[in-house]
Amino acid sequence: MASQGKLKAADPARIWSIDIIVSEGFVLTEMSAVVEVLRIANRVLAQPPFKWTMRSLQGGRVGCKAGLSVDTEAFVVKPTADFAFFLGNSDPDDPGLSLGRVISSYTCRGSKVYLLAEAAARYIRDQGGASGRLTTHWENSALLRERMGLNDSSHALASEDGLVVTCAGMGSTVDIVLALVGRLTSAAAQMTVANIMLHEQVRDFSSLQPFAGAKPTITGDSDLDHCIRIMQDNIEEPVPISEIVDELGISTRSLERKF
Template sequence: MAAITDTLRIANRVLARPLFDWTVRSASGGQITCRSGLSVETQCFAAKPEADFAFVLGNSDPAHPGLSLGRVVQSYTSRGAQVYLLAEAAARHIRSQSGGGAGAHTTHWENSDLLREQLGLDLGAHALARQDGLVVTCAGMGATTDVVLALVGQLTSAAAQVTVANILLHDHIRDFASLQPFAGHAPTTSGDRDLDDCIRLMQANIEEPMPIRAIVTELGLSNRSLERKFRTFFGTTPNGFYREMRLSKANNLLLNTTLSVREIGLACGFPNGFSSLYKSIFGITPFALRKQRRTRPVSETAHSAHSGAPRPV
């Protein structure tokens, strides 16, 4: 669960306006204790959930009756919510489909082996995640962070996504098609090694940004080739991505340090006009945002299989 809530919490930290809230839910509500001994307060499943996204956690036993959540999943998907089924929850969903369309789903490789032995189901390559309409099945474990980072990138920007990954010390953001590690797949941030090298150069040169022409020279690429790669993978230009990355770092410093606005601008490669640029992008000045956040209560709502505006559950 921490892979979900911590990633969303950090995303809220680096965004000018927090986007996520979440609620932890269970069949009976109240305190739920996991096998590792950790407990969390939960609310009952809502009859008419209003979440935009729901994450269903797994259980060490794929046959556990608590994973029979077909109606709960449907209560979300029928209202247009995207549902993420992690590990054993994914395996239980695949079982409930009676094998039909098994190739459209995935789960942790241990669960895949059980499904093959017990039901003769072959899920094909062991992908980290697969999307089938409003249902995403996922390997769980470390892949959960990749899936949540993908959601952050989808709802914010690629630069904000990379910033959150950096704070998490998550070296590589793997896409859904990446193979689970035991298959020997070498993950990268984007799947394109030149693009990954470019992003690493940008990350290493935030305070004194490298001109794009210097980056392409370093990589041995043409301007047009790099532009095409950024448009294909991130839907933006190299300059636009680089600027968003620096602004994401500026947000983090603005909201979580006592550095002055000028010092933050300098630290993020904006020696002049930082406040004006910030306002043109976010609609609020850095001074106003910092004041707004400091006058707000510091508490965060503790919730889960559900978040809010967008809300996962």
């Protein structure tokens, strides 16, 4: 498959509309990840399937801590976007992140909402706590624990709870948007975009955030991860399967099922 070639979308007649929600001090990494993945997907697909609009509470120019700014349109009472990405913010206490009514205006109309990093943390806080179905960036989890005693959110990259997807944000935003591209178009399109971005692996939502104190996951399955690491560490002298399953404490058949 040529990475520069055009690919056919699963539904060439469908144009997916996406709102990107920013507030002053937004995280440029996340905005770039959303826009660039969608832009490249439009480039490689025969029929560009994505269009997006930058939005903010008041509209106008909104800046980030990196010194750049974007032109935005104000929120609409009845949004028509299929998806909405609420970006994180350099200031987790920014009141511009408290957008419960705006989030509801999307979900009430069937739009799927992605809350990144601080936007997810504010959602968790405004909901009065977290559950295993919600996640945010690990720094925000630590802050919620210190300030409010909330410590039951997931450390996964992303977590779906109906029409609301809470996400770790930052660099993992690329994985989240690539997953959406793959879901709406094709696995081939997803892989082509990932290859162009030199993004080696599209991580699953259940993958743990790679930070001190959390064991990163390759596949989302701890036994399979352990098996892969054993094989990687012994490439020159492969370890027999019998020894691997003894190390894992599972049967050969159980390991075969995981593969």
